[in-house]
Amino acid sequence: MLLNGITSTSAGCQADYRFIDKTGSAEHRPLVFAGIWYRSGKSQTITPCVEYSGFRLGLGYELNSMGIANGNGGMEVSLKYILPPRVQPATK
Numbered sequence: 001m002l003l004n005g006i007t008s009t010s011a012g013c014q015a016d017y018r019f020i021d022k023t024g025s026a027e028h029r030p031l032v033f034a035g036i037w038y039r040s041g042k043s044q045t046i047t048p049c050v051e052y053s054g055f056r057l058g059l060g061y062e063l064n065s066m067g068i069a070n071g072n073g074g075m076e077v078s079l080k081y082i083l084p085p086r087v088q089p090a091t092k
Helices: none
Strands: 010-018 031-039 043-052 055-064 073-081
Antiparallel strands (some): 010 031, 031 043
């Protein structure tokens, strides 16, 4: 990422867990996940999220290690809608 002439690189990982009902089906069951991200000496971000019926609600907390912000970091909330995949028509 290039911001005001400064190059920034981010890396991270994420783990998820999908709840399964008693029949063994994961369809229409919530998915929860969490991740941690690092941005080249500037910050670390922790992100827990939950996804259900195409909606993903996330909460992030960024730990600022550069001293730019007043305080140690900041919170962010995100809400996303994920479109279902298109079904390809059957060919004969």
